[in-house]
Amino acid sequence: MGAGRVFAYGAAAGLIGDLLLGDPRRGHPVAAFGRAAGAVEQVLWRDHRGWGALHTAVCAGGTVALGSVAARAVRTSPVASVALTAAATWAVVGGTSLAREARTIGRALEAGDAEAARARLPHLCGRDPQALDADGMARAVVESVAENTSDAVVGALVWGAVGGVPGLLGFRAVNTLDAMVGHKSARYRRYGWASARLDDLAGWPGARLTAVLAVLAGPDPRGAVRAWRADAAQHPSPNAGPVEASFAGALGVRLGGTLSYGGRVEHRPVLNTRGRAVGTHDVERAVRLSKHVTWLALGVCAGARLLMSARSSKRGK
16 A cells, blocks of 8 residues: 555544544643653753754654654554554644534633633633633634644644654644744743744645635635735734634634733734624634635645655656
C-alpha cells in the first residue's frame, strides 16, 4: 500500500475516531507534550530569543523525530501504518471538542443563562468573559470556532498530507508551543518569539485552505471572498485574518472589534463591515460550517497526498 492510501485511510479513520470519541478526559497526548515542554522550559528559560529558539527546536524537533521513528518501525506493515496514522490524526485534531464546547456555550446563551456561558467560555478561548454580554460571547465563540478550525483540524491535515505522521505530530507540537509561550507577555516576549514565528509559518497553508473551503462551503461565497479580500490583512494575525474574515463573510456577520484578554483591551479592525452583529444562533451556524470545512479538507488533503504518491511512483519507474 502506497503512502498516499496510508494517509487517506488513516486520516479518515482518525477523524471518524475524533467524531465518535472526542478528546479523552485524562491522558491526552497533547497534554503530555505540554507537560514535557513545560519541563524543558524550566531548564532552558532565559529572557533571550536564542534560548527560546533552542526550546522550540528541542520540543518540536523531538516530536518530529519521534514520529519519524514510529513511522519507520511500522513501514513494512500497511495495516500498522494506517493504524498509526489514524492514532496520530485522532491525537492532534480537536474538531469534536471544539464543536462540543461551542455548542455548550451556545445552548447556555440561547437559554438566557449568561452566567453559565461565562463560566464555560474560558474552556474555548482566552477572552475575559466578565467584559462580554451575550452577543459578545457569541462573537467570541464564532471567532474561536473559525480560528480553531484551521489550528485544530485543517492545518494538521495539511502537514499530514505533506509529511505523514511526523507532519501531523510536528504541526500540533508547534501549535501547542505557540499557545504556551508564543504570547507577548513580559516572560515570553523574547523567549516565545521563535515558537510564535514558527507557528505563523506552519499555519500559513492551513489557514488559506480553511479560508478557501469556507468560501466553498458557506452560505454566502461572494460575501466570504469579499470580506477576505477587504479585511483579512487588517487582522494582527497573518493566519487568523483570512480564516475569520472568510467565516464572517460566509455567515454574513461582523467579527473583530474591541476585545479583552486578562484585563488588556485590544481594538481590532472589524471583519466584514457589511455584515450584521453576531447573534446567539450564529454559534450553531459556525459549528456547522466548521464541520463542512473539516470534511472538505480531508478530501483535499487525501487527494493531494494520493496525487503526490502517484507522481512519485511514476518517477521511480
